[in-house]
Amino acid sequence: MSDIRLEGVSKRYGPVAAADDVDLAVAQGEFVTILGPSGSGKTTLLSLIAGLNRPTAGRIFIGGRDVTDAPAQERNIGLVFQSYALFPHMTVLENVLFPLGVRKIGGAVARSQALDALKLVRLEGLEDRRPSQLSGGQQQRVALARAIVFKPDILLLDEPLGALDRKLREELQVELKQLQRTLGVTTILVTHDQEEALSLSDRIMVLDKGRTQQVAAPAEAYLKPANRFVAEFLGIANFVGLEDGRTGLVRPERVRIGAIGTAAKTARVVEAIYLGQMVRYHLALENGAAGAPMVAAVPFVGRAFATGERVAVSWEAADIWPV
Ligand SMILES: Nc1ncnc2c1ncn2[C@@H]1O[C@H](COP(=O)(O)OP(=O)(O)OP(=O)(O)O)[C@@H](O)[C@H]1O
Ligand SMILES: [Mg+2]
Structure with missing residues (x-):
């Protein structure tokens, strides 16, 4: 059964079709990467799935349920953005506790869940620091911990490693892949880095001008591109x-x-x-x-x-x- 399903999803901003008749089915536990140049509609698609934005046309299903008109808080989705979007005045632990508070989970249960999440992203011992006292890679790990702490059904990651240097990005790519496998959480990652897409994903979706160019396993898209755009974009x-x-x-x-x-x-x-x-x-x-x-x-x-x-x-x- 597919966990996320888009059927003919479009999002128009005046004359611009940021998403243009997109179909996609993501299986339970699958890791799919949306890849495309700047302005191709990657963030638009994520925000539609997350419920931060409504499609102009089409339907969106999560776990078989039509959520097209459901608000974001009913979708149980963990989100990580390129800019870490941590609360600067809160400690690491408080940042990770935050989504639990929103869900009315508190006390010792919340604390142990937050510490578990911090352990999963290898940040034990840094609970009391503030974001400004962390490196970029550590801040992004906090953002990841905050996204997984409430056991989301789906993880949506928008260029989560974009701000990091190459070596750190490669390290975190491996960690992210392992974390995703450990949790078995259905994941959609957005990137414009073709190496990242090819190395992390079960399947990639290549977008151009809001339109799907190809959805395929990385090796297939690389060696058997659907068209010239995919051929050139993937290397x-x-x-x-x-x-x-x-x-x-x-x-x-x-x-x-x-x-x-x-x-x-x-x-x-x-x-x-x-x-x-x-x-x-x-x-x-x-x-x-x-x-x-x-x-x-x-x-x-x-x-x-x-x-x-x-x-x-x-x-x-x-x-x-x-x-
Ligand atoms: N709120 C908005 N109002 C008008 N146009 C928008 C809006 N949001 C996005 N767009 C347009 O929709 C298109 C897709 O934007 P989107 O942010 O989804 O691209 P992206 O693939 O995430 O790009 P990037 O890699 O630069 O983040 C762009 O042409 C953008 O200008
Ligand atoms: Mg974007």
């Missing part, structure tokens, strides 16, 4: 002409590079970018589509081809996806 896409006149897509990791003579196609290295484990080559093809750009990402094995060098390039027919 670097090499477009190659196919013999039947159509266009195909090859991902950079599927492009092989070798010494001249080892493959029929050749290219000149325009730029070799060392990325640690990988080298990314920006190439200009020489034969066929002369001058056409191509990007190859290959493991760094001690020697890289240099800028200006000529190389042989090849890829498998099976790695081409028509778009």
